[in-house]
Amino acid sequence: MGCGGVLWFLLVLATGFGVFAGAVRPAVVSIGAVLTYDSVIGRVAKVAIEAAVADVNANASVLGGTRLNLVMRDANCNVFLGSAAALSVLEHDAIALIGPQSSAIAHMISSISGGLQIPLVSFAATDPTLSSSQFPLFVRMAHCDSYQMAAMADLIEYFGWRQVIAIYVDDDYGRNGIYYLDDELAENMSKMYKIALPVKATRNKIIDLLQKSKTLGPRVYVVHATPDSGLNIFSVAEQLHMMTDEYVWLTTDWLSTVLDTSQSAASNSISYLQGVVSFRQHIPRSNQKEAFVSRWGELQKEGLVSLNLSTYGFFAYDTVWATAYAINDFLNEYENITFSSNSYLQSIKGKMQLGMLKTFDGGNLLIKKLLLLNFTGLSGQIQFDGDKNLISRMYEIVNVRGSVTNRVGYWSNHSGLSISLPENLLIKRPKNLSLNQVLGRITWPGGKTETPRGWVVASNERPLRIAVPNRASYLEFVRVTNGGDMENVSGYCIDVFKEIIKLIPYEVPYKFVPIGNGQTNPNYDELVNMVVQHVVDAAIGDIAIVTSRSRNSDFTQPYICTGLVILAPIRSIKSSAWVFLRPFTVGMWCVTGAFFFVIGVVIWLLEHRVNSDFRGSPTRQCITMCLFSFSTPFQSQQEEILSTLGRFVMMVWLFLLMVITSSYTASLTSFLTVQQLSSPIKGIDSLIASNEPIGYQEGSFARSYLVDGLNVRPSRLVSLGSPEAYKEALERGPKNGGVAAIVDELPYVELFVAKTSGFGIIGQSFTRNGWGFAFPRDSPLAIDMSTAMLKLSENGELQRIHKKWFCNASCIVTSGINSEPSQLHFSSFWGLFLVCGVATVASLVLFFLRLKVGAGFTGRITSLQSQSDTELIGFFDSIPSGLVSQRTYASQDSLLDEVGCSFLPRAIFRYLQERKQFFSCSPSLLIKGFSRSGGGMQSFPSQERLFRGMLSHVASKTMMAGMLSPLFVIWFLAGLGGAVGEIGDGTTEPGTVNVGALFTFNSTIGRAAMVGIELAIEDVNADSTILAGTRLNVIAQDTNCSGFVGTIEALQLMEKKVVAVVGPQSSGIGHVISHVVTELHVPLLSFAATDPTLSPLEHPYFIRTTHSDHFQMNAIADLVEHFGWREVTAIFVDDDYGRGGVIALGDALAEKRSRISYKAGFPPNAGPTAISDLLVRVNLMESRVFVVHVNPDTGMNVFSLAKNMGMMATGYVWIATDWLASTLDSVVQPDPSAMSLLQGAIVLRHHTPDSAPKRRFTARWNAMLRAGNASSGLNSYGLYAYDSLWAVARAIDRFLSAGNTINFSADPRLHEANGSTLHLSTLRIFDGGESLLRQLLLTNFTGLTGQIEFDSERNLIGPSYDILNIGGGPRLIGYWSNYSGLSVTAPEILHRQPPNGSTTRQQQLFGVVWPGETTAQPRGWVFPNDGKPLRIGVPNRASFREFVTNNSNSDDLGGFCIDVFNAAIKLLPYPVPCSFVLIGDGSKNPNYDEIVNMVARNELDAAVGDIAIVRNRIKIVDFTQPYTESGLVIVTRVRGSSSSAWAFLRPFTLEMWCATGAFFLLVGAAVWILEHRENPEFRGTPKQQIATMFWFSFSTMFFVHRENTVSTLGRFLLIVWLFVVLIINSSYTASLTSILTVQQLSSGITGLDSLLSTSDPIGYQEGKFARNYMIEELNIPESRLKPLNSPEEYAKALELGPKAGGVAAIVDEIPFVEILLSAYCQFRIVGPAFTKNGWGFAFQRDSPLAVDLSTAILTLSENGDLQRIHDKWLSRSECSSQDTDIEASRLSLSSFWGLFLLCGIVCLLALVGYIIKTCCQYSKFSSTEADKSEENVEVSTNQKDPKFGKLKSFKNLMHFVDTKEEEIDEVIKRRLSDKQQQQGACTSDDGPSILKKSKKN
Secondary structure (H helix, E strand, C coil): CCHHHHHHHHHHHHHHHCCHHHHCCCCEEEEEEEECCCCHHHHHHHHHHHHHHHHHHHCHHHHCCCEEEEEEEECCCCHHHHHHHHHHHHCCCCCCEECCCCHHHHHHHHHHHHHCCCCEEECCCCCCCCCCCCCCCEEECCCCHHHHHHHHHHHHHHCCCCEEEEEEECCHHHHHHHHHHHHHHHHCCCEEEEEEECCCCCHHHHHHHHHHHCCCCECEEEEECCCCCCHHHHHHHHHCCCCCCCCEEEECCHHHHHHHHCHHHHHHHHHHHCCCEEEEECCCCCHHHHHHHHHHHHHHHCCCCCCCCCHHHHHHHHHHHHHHHHHHHHHHHHCCCCEEECHHHHCCCCCCCHHHCEEECCHHHHHHHHHCCEEEECCEEEEECCCCCECCCEEEEEEEECCEEEEEEEEECCCEEECCCHHHHHHCCCCCHHHHCCCCCCCCCCCCCCCCCCECCCCCCCCEEEEEECCCCCCCCCEECHHHCHHHEECHHHHHHHHHHHHCCCCCCEEEEEECCCCCCCCHHHHHHHHHCCCCCEECCCCECCHHHHCCCEECCCCEEECEEEEEEECCHHHCCCHHHCCCCHHHHHHHHHHHHHHHHHHHHHHCCCCHHHCCCHHHHHHHHHHHHHHHHHCCCCCCCCCHHHHHHHHHHHHHHHHHHHHHHHHHHHHHHCCCECCCCCCHHHHHHHCCCEEEECCCCHHHHHHHHCCCCHHHEEEECCHHHHHHHHHHCHHHCCCCEEEEEHHHHHHHHHHCCCEEEECCCCCCEEECCEECCCCHHHHHHHHHHHHHHHCCHHHHHHHHHHHHHHCCCCCCCCCCCCCECHHHCHHHHHHHHHHHHHHHHHHHHHHHHCHHHHHHHHHHHHHHHHHHHHHHHHHHHHHHHHHHHHHHHHHHHHHHHHHHHHHHHHHHHHHHHHHHCCHHHHHHHHHHHCHHHCCCHHHHHHHHHHHHHHHHHHHHHHHHHHHHHHHHHHHHHHHCCCCCCCCCCCCEEEEEEEECCCCHHHHHHHHHHHHHHHHHHHCCCCHHHCEEEEEEEECCCCHHHHHHHHHHHHHCCCCEEECCCCHHHHHHHHHHHHHHCCCEEECCCCCCCCCCCCCCCEEECCCCHHHHHHHHHHHHHHCCCCEEEEEEECCHHHHHHHHHHHHHHHHCCCEEEEEEEECCCCCHHHHHHHHHHHHCCCECEEEEECCCCCHHHHHHHHHHCCCCCCCCEEEECHHHHHHHHHCCCCCHHHHHHCCCCEEEEECCCCCHHHHHHHHHHHHHHHHCCCCCCCCHHHHHHHHHHHHHHHHHHHHHHCCCCCCEEECCCCCCCCCCCCCHHHCEEECCHHHHHHHHHCCEEEECCEEEEECCCCCECCCEEEEEEECCCEEEEEEEECCCEEECCCHHHHCCCCCCCCCCCCCCCCCCCECCCECCCCCCECCCCCCCCEEEEEECCCCCCCCCEECCCCCCEECHHHHHHHHHHHCCCCCCCEEEEEECCCCCCCCHHHHHHHHHCCCCCEECCCCECCHHHHCCCEECCCCEEECEEEEEECEECCCCCCHHHCCECHHHHHHHHHHHHHHHHHHHHHHCCCCHHHCCCHHHHHHHHHHHHHHHHHCCCCCCCCCHHHHHHHHHHHHHHHHHHHHHHHHHHHHHHCCCEECCCCCHHHHHHCCCCEEEECCCCHHHHHHHCCCCCHHHEEEECCHHHHHHHHHHCHHHCCCCEEEEEHHHHHHHHHHCCCEEEECCCCCCEEECCEECCCCHHHHHHHHHHHHHHHHCHHHHHHHHHHCCCCCCCCCCCCCCCCCCHHHCHHHHHHHHHHHHHHHHHHHHHHHHHHHHHHHCCCCHHHHHHHHHHHHHCHHHCCCCCHHHHHHHHHCCHHHHHHHHHHHHHHHHHCCCCCCCCHHHHHHHHHHHC
16 A cells, blocks of 8 residues: 555544544634723734734744634723623634733623633733632733832832822722732831722812822822823822922832823823832843834834834733743643533523633643743743742833933842842842842932922911810910910910921921810810811820820820829818827827826825825815826926835836827927828828719819729719819818819829919829820821920920929929928917916906905805806706707708708609619609609608609609600601602503512522512512502522623623612622623612622712621721720631722721731632631731631631631630621521531621511511521521612602603614624613612612611611620620710610710620630730741840849840830730840940930831930830830939028917917916915015016926915916926927928039039930930030949949049939939939930831830829839838938037027026126115224124125125125115114124124025
């Protein structure tokens, strides 16, 4: 057989086996292309695709002779028309589709191509959500926008901008790109504002949105638009003057595409694009590229191409080549290309011939070949990674400058930003990416090259709206007058703000907005909420920085330190007339008095038999016994003790009296030195325990802190609005309608105390915070204001402002207590003097009575006394009876008043008790009930009247309340009836109206929806009041949970002329179908598509008849905030429904300062293995709060696998969206095993209010279940489906009643092209669609789910959810609504009340049983297995280790600062692994500025320690709120100042001295009167008696009087007076002790000014900021500064002094100085702190940890933990007196020389008087010598007695002085007598005898 025969045989054999067709490569292979021809990208791509097909067909080596047949269709930039075009292409057996450039069209075509197994290869659809998980046959040949958004985020971070505004087109391309940008910015701690433009936005719409954007702070705009419409944005921006130097405009690659493509467009727009920075996809240089560019130029010259080549032209060209290579590989392996009929499409009946479409059998194999490609195309390396993305992702960064675009750098996912070509960096990756991040010079809008700041706070057109509280009291802080114009707002806080504004390095126009009416203080929480809600831009004033406020807004650093303190009445003991009694208690006084009597009796018993002093009449013995015992304290007892036992008893008793007297003096000294409080309140603990009313300032946070933080009952709190109200409430006290104490902030209390005496601060501040200015979250102005505020503090201006407003009041007295002991006033002792005076007067009265009667009338006096007693008894018999009768009458009135006053509260209380039954009982029964309660009061007529009046009032209120409900119901029903429109007549109406229904029949939601729709149709058609006989016909189509099937079913429905479609339940299918119904004008009402991105902007015919997931995600965010968690993990299905919900959740959490830490998405049809792998990754993360947002039909698999993996145990939190509630409600018989899987989960469910129709419907549904007519339980979607049909029916009814008709017309854009056999042109447009849509949007009726009414954004009003907890079954634990937030009250009830806001106290839920069957709330996080710890820098100090101390390494750190940090970290609701890094060698203190710089340079993540918050540091890092107060002070050595010479007069005032002296005279005179008649010691000449009286009275002060008192009255008076003298002496001693205790200190340096004026050396702590501050701010020469390291060096330098190599003073921060002074008490702080700042923890810029730790620090302060940590480390034993010398100074002569001088003068005067008197006497004595004889006698006498020799001698004079004055006087008298008797010579016997007598004496 020849060759020909063999070939013929083989040919026949092959034909016989039927394999001929498959064995030969096809000659032609069809590929399709769908793109918009008339578009920027489409015009270039069309030419490039055609050129590529030509090149492929011209290259025989590619397909081995097989030619490509290109079938291209125009998408017309329309999703529906693009899908029709794709169907038309696929009709031609295309095995691959190229395009489209639109991401929205690609979404829909992906569903179609996926259903027919046709690969879709797009060169321009960059939407990141076009993922392989959802669309497995989709391949992208361009760079995904996720990488471009990463590049954009890096660019924003490079320039340091933290806030941007994103303007994007509101479709899949725009939304999803911005979604990824948001995620990237969040990683860089930046924030984004979103502005969505409608797909076909008009110029006016763009103007409106850009105008609104100008009201936001950021000036960095990111524009993510389409090339065909994006330039309109810049045109409008130019018109609005938004292309100036304060703006930054960044665009994605669309702009470079426009500029590269069209010269005309570039030339026309280049003028208003100056300074714009854009991205361009980077195409590496290559010979292929250059050749193609040259070829393109030739085509342009030939006129075949009008546009320039763009990057998308390269990608389109390469797409064709990639498809060709893949087809070639496919044919090389499989050779044959076959199609199969689609049984589903074959079953479709209708005019459209969709059954002509076939499924490509090799689609999956072809896509695999495509993904394995690796070749170099025009656009670079074509190779795909595991996610089906090109491996090389590179962008150019271009800047529009002049008439050209300049390349300023590159970005790649390999090397980040650079000025080097990315392909070069691929070869060698840079070692340090951060150092390599550089760009070329950029010219910004306005022509400047300096990087714009990127934000403004205000403009002249819109100044910053600054809210200020319009206070009613304490106007020193904020005063608003005459409407609150700029010049009419003043006060301390306002002055601080104005000074700060002056220091801001840019202009900040602002205006004040007064908040409040000025009559009462506004609520400051509401003031801050206005900032949060952007009602105002900031709030300034006396706003306390507290936890609840810092969670929602940003505060500046505090400008004044404050805290809550207790204000209570302070009463000095000197203000009481009976203060002398206070040293002893009543019991002590009683026991002491009793012992006096006991001792008197004992001594009498021991002495009366042997001692005559204790004998006498019984009366005398009693008197002696009493007087003896009570005179012993003054040691003035006149009776002697003779017996041994008596003397022993006296010794013990006198010792006891000495101890008692000393103790009394000491106690009184203490009372005078330390002020005592009249209130029993000693601190916050005793105040809480007292159960007495507490006052607080109206509008202050004190109320919420007392209620929420300290659990004080609100009923105990009394709101006070002014200082006058403070004073009145405190003076009245708790028993008289006032308060026991007031809790308020320290500045208010200090101001109040400075102006009002008698009140003071009790204890210390029990919270520590400060006042700051509030700004919206992430406002850059808050940082700049903080920096300026620190500048004010450092330059002293802040202190000057404080002095301006408060020095006049508070500089003199800073508290209600004097710092020095006060003098003793007469008012302190008038009671004592009164007792003495009464005793004196009584004694005198009795004395004169006895004197008048006389001794002879003793019997009569007795009779008179008896008579007087009778009269007295009679008086008391009469007067008390009158008093008793009067008291009885008063008691009746009092009882009546008391009962009357107390009955009303009791009655009201009973009324409140019965209020629960209020609406169930009639008013008459209620009145009878109240009448019975007052049945016992008939005996009191006034009470009866009171009761009847009260009862009448209550009854009237009761009747009104009782009638309210029916009246409301009648009104509502009438209004509801009137709301129904009248049915028009005279119009011919169709007999049947078709309505479509699209959903998945066999699904959790679909099964319930089917029954709901069937019942709705049945009810609508049975209701004769609606549709007027027209029947509603529902055509239901099963979407089979497929986008492709859903699209086909939607097309089928449209062919059947439906006027509306109900469904679908799937959001993904909803996106697809919405484009179909929009094109054909058919309203789509979805009862279950909850994806928030299904918006009317993109889908105008879409209406959602359920609640958007936007609200559900806000509910979850509120739940997360309620439980205090900050991070969650989102587990979601990766489709439109899942992604849309998670986007909304991320936005909602961001508003609460929380975030999604990890997004765990899985494909819609993921199997158990994929979900398990996902859960493993999730379990490695730190967050243990999981939000599960999946489909009802597959969601249970997540919980089943989680249970198997042990993730449903204690410590986990699972929150499921409403899908789980739908699943559980759909189950007819609950499955216990399913419940065990879900134990502890929290589930949301749509809240449908309870109503009678709903109950009837539920009963009807249950009946169907029992009859087997329903296969699903009733869930909320069944109710929504029912109401959706009713909404359609009512809208159609109104539509027809308005005279409209149902007509359809052909769609001119659907035409038969290229011989298509699908007949898509049979689809018709509903002419009345727009009108019916308007009627639907006007819907307003009450359905089974509640009120069916739409707001302006087409959302159902009143979104609300039930919150369930699974524990054996669903358990309701609360509700959420967008009106009232979280609550335990049904939303429909709360909706009738004012909104409760979102305060923590009002947001409440019932208890939750968490996974693991525990009620303890999980903390929500664990330390991650692979978490990277934060690098925390800690100063390795050499001294003051109380603040930071380490034993051996960084793992064993302690100290005050470290403990505060660790305690704050524990309060964070997420884990923060930390690794401490010691900075410094420990031998000397490190430089703290360098530590902060390390944080700024990213060498450390944070710095913790004693780091002062100062201006130069806050510029480069973020600080927390300060955790301790600080400031620079001056420490120097001090010495005691010289005391006054007249200090001994200070204990008593002049009034007291005078009163004391007067009483001395009074008592002396009284005793003289009582004693002089019977006591010889008080008798004598008048002169002698006066002297005795004065001597006696004043000698009693020292108990040295020697005159005995013999009268009973005199002795009684003396006892009382001596007691008074004892008290006065003790008080004088105590007061003088107190005065000497307060040591007055003096130093040569008295403050900052005196320190600056000297040239002495100044010490400072090494490493701290004091050095820089003194050099830079105070201009102190560096040569004067001496570094010191430790307290010992401090002490040594100060002891040495400036002249001995030491220092004159040390400048350091307060905490260090306090430690120093606790050990070295010879040093003191002089002057006030001249800077005010604090210590905080430093973090990198915009770190969220700085904000969260600030909140935690405030919490530590409010709960007292901060104080406890402070006490643990810094509370040291102080000196014996912290404010005095460590050693009591010895009293020197200098302290008392005035007293000695006074005594000396008195002595001198006495001596002078004595000498004068003696001289006069001597002269008189000498002059009495009568004559010579007498003189001789005298001489002879002198001779006989030498003592009386010559008197003129000195010796004789001394002898004269030594002779008793009495004898000399006697001699003189006798001489004078002798002169008168003897005329002659005298007897010589008298003189000598007298002299002898004198001598003897």
